[in-house]
Amino acid sequence: MRGEGAFPVRLRFAERGKVRFISHRDAARAFDRAFRIEALPLALSEGFSPRPKVSFGLALSVGHESIAEYMDVRFSEPVDLEALPARLTAALPEGIEVTGVALLADRAPALQESVTAVEWELEVAKIDESEVSAEEISLRIEALFETKSLPVNRIRKGREDIVDIRPALTRMSVIESGSVGIVLTAEIATQPAARPSEVVTVLGEDLRAVRVLRTAQWIERDGNRQEPLIADAARVSEARAS
Amino acid sequence: MTALWPRIEPLLDRVEKPARYIGMERGAQVPIHRPDAVSWLLVYPDTYEVGLPNQGLQILYEILNERHDAAAERGYAPWTDLEALMRSRSVPFFSLDTHKPAGEFDVIAFGLAAELVYTNVLNCLDLSGVPVRAEARRDEDPIVVAGGHATFNPEPMADFIDAFVIGDGEEVVGDMTEVIGAWKRSGRVGGREAVLHDLSLIMGVYVPSMYEVEYDGMAIREVRPRYPDVPSTVDKRTIADLGEWPYPKNQLVPLIEVVHDRLNVEIFRGCTRGCRFCQAGMITRPVRERPLEQARTMVAEGLKRTGYDEVALTSLSSADFSGIGELVSGIIDGQEEACGNVGVSLPSLRVDAFTVGIASEIQRIRRTGLTFAPEAGSWRLRQVINKLITEEDLYAAVDGAFSQGWRRMKLYFLIGLPTEMDDDTLGIAELAKNVVEIGKRYTKAASCTASVGGFVPKPHTPFQWFGQNSSEELQRKVGMLRDATRKGGVKLSWHDPKATMVEGINSRGDRRIGKVIERVWRSGGVFQEWSEHFKVDRWIEAMAAEGLDIDWYTTRHRTGEEIQPWDHITAGLHKDFLWQDWQSALAEHGLPDCRWTPCYDCGVCTDYAIEHVVASPFAPAGGSQGTGQDLSIGGAVPVRFLSKPGVGVAR
Structure with a gap:
């Protein structure tokens, strides 16, 4: 992320409500249009077919919500960081909200490679709609952490693999009883990774996730954990609470 | 609620x-x-x-x-x-x-x-x-x-x-x-x-x-x-002046990818090229252009509001818009202020050098594919259908395109047109092969796709009396073209002849077809435009169950005396005009575009007291316009210029 007159920015955004049903690619296209609507000075790549220099972090699955999504974008000249979150939010689909921006330091590493852990809030309920208690889920979580391995079937590029997700699970606990089921929080590593749906599966084949919300992403540097907006920032600007 | x-x-x-x-x-x-x-x-x-x-x-x-x-x-x-x-x-x-x-x-x-x-x-x-x-x-x-x-x-x-x-x-x-x-x-x-x-x-x-x-x-x-x-x-109902209807003002921007995912600005409605197979051109007469300034505003404001990086200037033949050159260069030159490059697309391109010139202006960066629609494989048959493109027009356009960096040509054709003989059909393969040959002079990567669809005669056109080809006959012609394009770098794609048959049943069907549609739906036949859901047997069985003969509805030639199911609906076209044009087709006589040549009274303008609304009495660029017409008599037409008198629609 270097270049003359370049102004590299990291954005944090939330994706909540109906808009959670769009894909990661659709969200990228929505940002692309929002930059144009606001006539922001995007830096373009060189070459035969110049493209804006935009890179997204970890993908968010269709149907999952988040309050901790990140993307890096490079402007060709300085922009007003204070005003940026509100300008973009107004140009983005309802439910996507830019909640913070940071001017990136030179030589900031790529988002996708930096994030080491992700936190999720999951609301789980019984598939057969029978009652489930917070105590029961707590016991099941304890049992999970006593196992040595948690194999799950994962289909990648049409091939079925058996993957052990135990090493990815770092922390899990019940928060409260939700409107439908039990709300729990789970921290999952990215190398190796586990999907929220896989976590629900190992918690019990009789359970399904009724709501999945990404609450945080973490970057670990020299033993310290930091939010991506802070980790590589030269200057941070948080959006006013809306 | x-x-x-x-x-x-x-x-x-x-x-x-x-x-x-x-x-x-x-x-x-x-x-x-x-x-x-x-x-x-x-x-x-x-x-x-x-x-x-x-x-x-x-x-x-x-x-x-x-x-x-x-x-x-x-x-x-x-x-x-x-x-x-x-x-x-x-x-x-x-x-x-x-x-x-x-x-x-x-x-x-x-x-x-x-x-x-x-x-x-x-x-x-x-x-x-x-x-x-x-x-x-x-x-x-x-x-x-x-x-x-x-x-x-x-x-x-x-x-x-x-x-x-x-x-x-x-x-x-x-x-x-x-x-x-x-x-x-x-x-x-x-x-x-x-x-x-x-x-x-x-x-x-x-x-x-x-x-x-x-x-x-x-x-x-x-x-x-x-x-x-x-x-x-x-x-039919006709709005006299498109300029009074600058819609959509807030084009919807979908959150997921859709077909034609771009800003669309309609630059004119109606077409008088007179292609005899084309229902859209017959039923939307006369030509009503949007004022150039309004089109410009709709493009500029639309791009700003939507954030799209592409705009399509839509109509039935966009290069015929009087102000097309100015409109396109205005968009291209204006893009320096905008965020990145703006692409312009013109659906329904004519086949001529002017068109290639415009295309090279709007596709300055990505020159990959260009599409033309000669529609028929021989000059004789193109006279029958009144798509008066000469081979010289096509080859010159293609040569121009390859020389300016395009590598892929796509050509659209219809098969099963009136009077079509196997030589005409095989002409499709010949044209496509020659296009590849021209391309090879410029690039080894030159290719040409010939896309063929079975012709379905449509109501309110001169071909409404014609018995369409059976699906077997269309399949035979597709097979013939496959054989003829095995060598020579031509790719062939075609529309399912069975779907063409079903379109034919519905296109010229009468009220008795309603029960057939209902049977097909009741048997689970939805999304019939999607090949994964289309099953011709549902239609064949439903027709049989209702005692209706598919050939009677599709392959049968109609007589001039017969009452057609849509005869109590009119697009303003006189039935004698359509019949006369059908006879001219069979005699291989073309008919000029009445925007730039005198009125031949198809009935629309005279009956509805409306006129063409075009900004120029002359064709937008010199030459034949890809129609083979002599346009030297242009300008003699009683066109209405872009002022707004209160011309009412006859009631």
């Missing part, structure tokens, strides 16, 4: 592309439903991705929502996965904007762009809890309306639709709102029959239940209005 969203939301985790069903696009209206206003549900009876870009629906959506006595929402056919879940949980068909049950609207209006969506209309009605057959509906059921090009032969859908709109919808939806609103506020006095009767008196509205059809064996003896004040012939 009942919002269905809480019942729909839990189903969306289990379906493909759930964002099809969420709405809330940029440009979406906030409909205000007042109890005494008329609520319209505008439905495109195909998937969201196919239906959302439809400009007709978006135009009416805005026009109706601007009215105080109306509110409009949109609906699209749910894919089969969601439909199954909806049926199992008794969730009815819903509007996209506020997820309101379709059955709660006063009007459900379908856009019928093509015939293969007909079964989806029945499915959407059934999912709404509205009786599919018009005769079974009660006073409190919605009025079911249909518009779009396919309604120029409304008869196959006459059993299911209460009122058809024939022609431009901009004005007529207002007239219908007033009639339906008055009836609703009166406490539905006189019942459904009364409101349908009143609707049938609006110009451009056809109410099939106001007419009786009498048969003589298979032939139609008479189509008779049931009341003395109901018109015996229904005229």
Whole structure:
């Protein structure tokens, strides 16, 4: 992320409500249009077919919500960081909200490679709609952490693999009883990774996730954990609470 | 009002592309439903991705929502996965904007762009809890309306639709709102029959239940209005000046990828090139250009509002727009202020050097593929269909394109045209091979795709009397072309001849086809435009069950005396003009474009007291314009220039 007159920015955004049903690619296209609507000075790549220099972090699955999504974008000249979150939010689909921006330091590493852990809030309920208690889920979580391995079937590029997700699970606990089921929080590593749906599966084949919300992403540097907006920032600007 | 969203939301985790069903696009209206206003549900009876870009629906959506006595929402056919879940949980068909049950609207209006969506209309009605057959509906059921090009032969859908709109919808939806609103506020006095009767008196509205059809064996003896004040012939509705209708003003920006995913600005409506196979060109006359300044404003503001990086300048032949050069260079030059490059696309390109010049201006960066439509493989046959492109025109255009960096050419053709012989068909392979040869002079990567579709004769065209080729015959011609293109770098793609046959049944069908459509729908035949859902056997079995002969409807040549099922609907074209043009076709005589040459009186302008609205009496660039015409007599036409006198539409 270097270049003359370049102004590299990291954005944090939330994706909540109906808009959670769009894909990661659709969200990228929505940002692309929002930059144009606001006539922001995007830096373009060189070459035969110049493209804006935009890179997204970890993908968010269709149907999952988040309050901790990140993307890096490079402007060709300085922009007003204070005003940026509100300008973009107004140009983005309802439910996507830019909640913070940071001017990136030179030589900031790529988002996708930096994030080491992700936190999720999951609301789980019984598939057969029978009652489930917070105590029961707590016991099941304890049992999970006593196992040595948690194999799950994962289909990648049409091939079925058996993957052990135990090493990815770092922390899990019940928060409260939700409107439908039990709300729990789970921290999952990215190398190796586990999907929220896989976590629900190992918690019990009789359970399904009724709501999945990404609450945080973490970057670990020299033993310290930091939010991506802070980790590589030269200057941070948080959006006013809306 | 009942919002269905809480019942729909839990189903969306289990379906493909759930964002099809969420709405809330940029440009979406906030409909205000007042109890005494008329609520319209505008439905495109195909998937969201196919239906959302439809400009007709978006135009009416805005026009109706601007009215105080109306509110409009949109609906699209749910894919089969969601439909199954909806049926199992008794969730009815819903509007996209506020997820309101379709059955709660006063009007459900379908856009019928093509015939293969007909079964989806029945499915959407059934999912709404509205009786599919018009005769079974009660006073409190919605009025079911249909518009779009396919309604120029409304008869196959006459059993299911209460009122058809024939022609431009901009004005007529207002007239219908007033009639339906008055009836609703009166406490539905006189019942459904009364409101349908009143609707049938609006110009451009056809109410099939106001007419009786009498048969003589298979032939139609008479189509008779049931009341003395109901018109015996229904005229299409035409807006005289496109400049008065700068819609859509807020084009919808979908959250997921759709077809034609770009800003669309209609630069003119109507076409007088006179291609004899083309129904759109016949039924949308005369030519009405949008004023250049308005087009410019719509492009500039549209790009700014939507954030799109591509704009399509739409019409039936965009290079014919009087101000095309200025409009295109204005967009290209203006892009320095805009954010990045803006792409311009011109659907329906003519085949000539001027067009390639424009194309090279708008595709400065990515010059990969260019599409032309010669439509027929020989000059003789192109005279029959009045698509007067010479081989020299085509080769010069292609040479120009390859020399400027394009590598892939796509050529569109029809097979099964009137008088077509195998030599004409094989001419397609010959043309395509020659195109590749020309390309090889410039690049080894040169390629040419010949895309062939089976010709379906359409109502209100000179070819409406022609018996179409059987699916076997079309298949034989496809096979012949496959053999002829095995060598020479030509790729061949073709449309399923069986689907062409089904289109033919519906295109020129009469009211008896309604029962066939219903049978196909009841047997599970939805999304017939999608090859994974299309099964020709459903149609063959349904025709047999109704005792109807497929050949009688499709491959049979009609006589001039025969009453056609759509003869009581008119696009303004005189039947003698169409017959004369059919005879000229058989004699291989072309007919010039009346925009730039004197009027030959097809009937439209004279009958409706409207005229071409074009900014220039001359063709937009010199030469033959790819029509082979001598345009030296251009300028002698009584065209109306872009001022706005109050020319009324004859009622």
